Ligand code: SF4
């Protein structure tokens with residue numbers, strides 16, 4: 001039974017979240033002006049991966065200095081980057097392993113914690129079979145660690161069930177890009193953005209979730225570019241949108257199909273491009289026939305004239321870029337949505353030329369690199385398929401095993417949780433993942449975690465998920481272990497180790513290798529440094545689409561990043577993936593994909609008449625395990641609010657800051673209302689970074705996109721009611 | 733300074749408050765932020781604005797200070813009140829037409845934006861304008877700002893009072909000054925002429 005061993009209050013008193021406001025030693029400490037070292041590295045708090053210099057004094061991170069030479073952000077940072085250094089030396093930091101006792105968590109030695117972990121995993125696998133253990137990884141890990149997790153699960157644990165929290169992020173986009181271009185990466189570097197004449201941004205709160213990209217968009221407008229923005233909310237960049245399309249949640253596919261309908265109706269498609277560079281156009285053409293602007297308007301709530309205007313602007317521009325993020329992707333038709341956007345880009349010939357393209361905006365720190373080298377349930381390093389016999393052979397050779405020793409694909413993240421709930425999976429080893437906050441339907445996740453016979457967590461802070469663990473292994477922060485990540489634009493960059501892990505905490509890769517040795521597989525995990533892991537990763541990825549063979553730490557430093565694929569040591573890297581409109585398929589064609597309309601998995605009806613959509617705020621990162629402990633960030637947006645339009649609020653007698661209960665088919669939460677004219681009156685927005693009784697994911701549902709298995713965080717049905725106060729036991 | 737000028741363009745601001753948080757990190761500010769940040773009217777709009785001190789050529793704040801605590805240096809930067817002189821009377825707070833100076837109760841002292849003088853005086857860029865992800869606050873060369881659709885102005889009218897400043901406001905391309913008082917739009921005022 002993995003029930004929490006103490007009350008939430010007790011755990012909070014011991015492990016936080018507490019708020020850190022001041023740098024180690026205080027604001028006036030002499031060493032702040034004269035640090036021992038400035039370490040050129042990157043921010044850990046989103047896929048922009050901004051260059052930043054950490055100030056280090058006596059093995060402590062004590063502040064930051066902008067890194068203006070790094071070309072992507074040129075010194076720019078959002079508040080998360082500015083204050084990220086406050087996660088170091090934090091009072092909540094786990095300084096040694098913990099084991100569950102009847103009275104709470106007790107400090108343990110590494111020997112005790114690791115031998116217990118190995119013994120329990122073995123017992124459970126002997127009793128229930130190899131696949132009764134699952135492994136969770138995360139997309140904030142460096143690429144070396146993500147690679148290691150894939151190898152650890154398949155070789156050391158010997159399970160087929162390994163997946164990661166990127167499954168909740170943008171896998172639908174990755175699937176769609178693979179279907180269209182056979183490669184999963186933004187096809188363009190960000191330097192193309194200012195060159196476009198039209199930018200079409202759909203389902204991407206760029207100002208808050210990819211803040212630095214704002215500057216690229218404004219520079220595009222300085223060059224005369226126009227911004228089209230489609231979103232159910234007027235997000236910060238809407239203030240300079242030239243055309244705003246306020247679509248209903250979950251209707252992106254109808255909008256995109258309507259736009260393509262108009263393009264074809266008005267004969268604005270690029271016939272030569274379609275002819276030379278694509279396949280599958282006719283079927284797509286037929287599929288959008290019914291989406292005339294009026295129909296699309298009725299489905300989306302966007303005026304038909306606005307749909308026509310958007311289609312005309314996008315198609316008539318010589319150079320146009322379509323950009324999207326979780327709004328488009330977090331739907332049970334996420335792959336279709338992204339395919340529809342790619343179809344529009346292909347039909348108008350905006351692929352493979354300067355200032356043209358479609359691109360997904362990565363959210364998690366290493367959301368890109370974390371999904372390239374085997375941490376996904378069906379994937380081998382180099383973005384290869386676990387089902388491909390040649391790929392199996394190549395990776396087996398690099399690893400020194402036979403292909404038969406490689407397990408077959410396993411379950412995706414939500415499917416793993418479902419299988420735990422169903423009793424099929426009995427034990428879980430998790431790193432860098434807080435599913436209790438980030439998976440949909442939190443009560444279901446909690447029930448599942450309570451059913452685990454054994455649960456081991458590796459983390460830096462005791463997350464809400466870790467409350468259910470039997471063993472907690474004290475791991476490392478990003479600044480405590482060297483490695484690489486891959487940014488939103490596909491640039492592989494170098495994360496420097498700035499300081500050592502504090503106390504008895506250990507580097508994540510050391511923990512994993514130690515466990516592998518104890519599981520009797522030490523010969524496959526001889527690594528003593530991240531560089532050795534990276535060198536093996538380079539070989540394992542060699543010849544794959546995400547080919548890292550030609551990338552070295554030194555080359556990254558010299559070039560300020562290297563775009564993959566980079567197949568040889570003298571190769572400069574590949575910023576533009578589809579130059580000349582040539583895809584990664586053997587025939588070089590880009591493939592149109594049918595994108596057929598489907599209703600949401602949680603439809604709005606009389607009982608639940610409103611849309612609920614979830615997302616992020618600029619001051620918090622993911623499940624908040626780190627950022628809910630940084631006082632300066634918490635102050636910006638301290639707790640989740642339910643955003644409502646005044647027209648809706650008035651209908652229910654709710655004023656700004658009143659308590660409101662939001663109820664879905666799963667559960668209810670009670671929050672304060674934020675009454676704003678910037679959200680559709682049929683929609684409620686709640687940001688998701690918080691745990692407990694105000695957690696947005698108490699309300700969301702487990703419907704998955706059938707191909708990518710991404711949950712539908714952006715569309716649920718709900719109803720609202722004015723409440724007199726918070727739910728009992730919750731703080732104001 | 734050193735070929736760079738400070739430009740403020742609220743129309744680009746995305747409300748992230750990186751500037752507010754970064755201001756605290758400038759060594760001499762010691763955890764105190766000197767940025768004026770506003771949600772203009774969150775109920776009605778997502779528009780936000782962040783301002784630094786405009787560093788007036790003839791600073792009203794300094795003129796009204798009875799203790800002569802507010803100094804302008806040779807680079808034109810108007811500094812926080814000198815701790816040894818400031819009597820925390822709030823005259824400057826009330827007099828500044830832009831509402832910039834603040835009394836910090838903890839120190840019983842007026843503190844305000846000093847354009848990160850410890851940085852700018854040695855050729856570094858100020859914290860806020862370096863980190864601002866939308867470059868609504870920008871500290872750049874003249875030729876860089878010329879690439880923008882808006883255009884810089886450092887002439888402000890408050891009714892009939894004309895103020896020129898070190899810091900520039902970005903304005904729509906067809907204007908050359910900024911009018912911040914409603915009376916300037918009123919027929920009886922404009923009729924009287926500037
Ligand atoms: S959170 Fe993202 S945008 Fe903000 S500083 Fe870090 S990498 Fe840059």
Ligand code: SF4
Nearest residue numbers: 785786788791793828
């Ligand atoms: S803007 Fe206000 S504080 Fe700044 S110099 Fe002018 S009067 Fe003084």
Ligand code: SF4
Nearest residue numbers: 745746748749751864
């Ligand atoms: S950092 Fe820039 S965008 Fe963010 S609040 Fe300040 S001025 Fe606005």
